[in-house]
Amino acid sequence: TQLLxxxxxxxSIQEGENxxxxxxxxxxxxxxxxxxxxxxxxxxxLVTVVTGGEVKKLKRLTFQFGDARKDSSLHITxxxxxxxxxxxxxxxxxxxxxRFGAGTRLTVKP
Amino acid sequence: xxxxxxxxxxxxxxxxxxxxxxxxxxSGHRSVSWYQQTPGQGLQFLFEYFSETQRNKGNFPGRFxxxxxxxxxxxxxxxxxxxxxxxxxxxxxxxxxxASGYNxxFFGPGTRLTVL
Numbered sequence: 597t598q599l600l601x602x603x604x605x606x607x608s609i610q611e612g613e614n615x616x617x618x619x620x621x622x623x624x625x626x627x628x629x630x631x632x633x634x635x636x637x638x639x640x641x642l643v644t645v646v647t648g649g650e651v652k653k654l655k656r657l658t659f660q661f662g663d664a665r666k667d668s669s670l671h672i673t674x675x676x677x678x679x680x681x682x683x684x685x686x687x688x689x690x691x692x693x694x695r696f697g698a699g700t701r702l703t704v705k706p
Numbered sequence: 707x708x709x710x711x712x713x714x715x716x717x718x719x720x721x722x723x724x725x726x727x728x729x730x731x732x733s734g735h736r737s738v739s740w741y742q743q744t745p746g747q748g749l750q751f752l753f754e755y756f757s758e759t760q761r762n763k764g765n766f767p768g769r770f771x772x773x774x775x776x777x778x779x780x781x782x783x784x785x786x787x788x789x790x791x792x793x794x795x796x797x798x799x800x801x802x803x804x805a806s807g808y809n810x811x812f813f814g815p816g817t818r819l820t821v822l
Contacts, residue, residue, distance in 0.1 A: 629810065638710070638796050638813030639749075684749065688809045693762065694739075696749040 599623060600687055600697035608703040612674055617700040619685035620667045626688050628668050630659055633682040633699075675704045708733065710799050710814035718820045724785040727817045731778050731799030737761075738780040739811060740772060743794040755780055756802060784819075792821045 601620045609615055619628070627646045631639035643652050645661035645668060652659045656679075658671040672679055685697045711730045719725050731738050739762075740752040751764035755774035772782040778799075784791055798811035 627809065631813075636794075636816075636818070638712075638798075638815050641810060641812060644810050686811070694751070694809055694811070696741075696751075698748040 599695045600685055602683075602685060602697035602700050604700060605698065606701050606703075608705065609675055611676055611704055611706050613704075614671070614673050615675055615702070616669055616671045617683055617702070618667070618669050619687075619697055621687060622666065623687070623689055624665050626665075626690075628661060628665075628688070629686045630668070630670055631684040631686065633684060634680075639682075639684055672702075675702075677704045677706050680704050710797060710812055712795075712797050712814035712817050714817060715815065716818045716820075718822065719787050720822050721787055721789060723787050724783065725787060725819060726781055726783045727795055727797075727819075729780045729782075729797030729799075729814060731780070731797075732812055735799035735801055735812070736778055737800045737802050738774055738778065739798045739800070740780070740782050741796040741798065742766075743796055743816070744792075749796070752782065787821045789821050792819060794818050 603618045627644055629644045630642045632642055633639040643659045648663045648665045650661045656673045660669050680703050682699045682701050684699045686694055688694045713728045737756045739754040742750045742752055752766055753760055753772050754762040758774045769785045774780045794816045796816045797814045800809055800811045
């Protein structure tokens, strides 16, 4: 079983729509990162959240870390085709271990 | 600042052969981690090296090994290749941040290994 559960697994939407993807765990994380990966390339770091309840914004992307530091969400406003990709969350815990979720594969149709 | 580089980008091998993949981390980064990514299993952690020492290891058989050099460059080796080893192998580098519990990893483009 995955330590980090991401949902939904797949998401296909039209350009201009809003969406939220989730990353949940039963474990407490020291920090949590979100990455975006395009086919044939390595994941690219989008954001790191550290403090429970923290909210970070990156243009049309809003990231939130749960108060208990066990979950996180990524909200995209007015999605564009360039947002298409695999979104991965990764949690760092016990100061010694980093685990990735299985990812949410997003397709934004023009 | 140059990013993480991996060589080669693509590799085709046959069962039973062995392979060595190379990773050059971002300048100043001392930690290098390796991951295997497949459609079915997602990103699976292989091992992490820091200052030429393996610091953490995932749940992979002993056919998978690695090392790190004094300049932080790292290699991973897979011996006696199996069909199931076909995957994208990713290397990630980071500053050592265990004390702060804050570990930002920066990934290379990966090596796509195909085992026939």
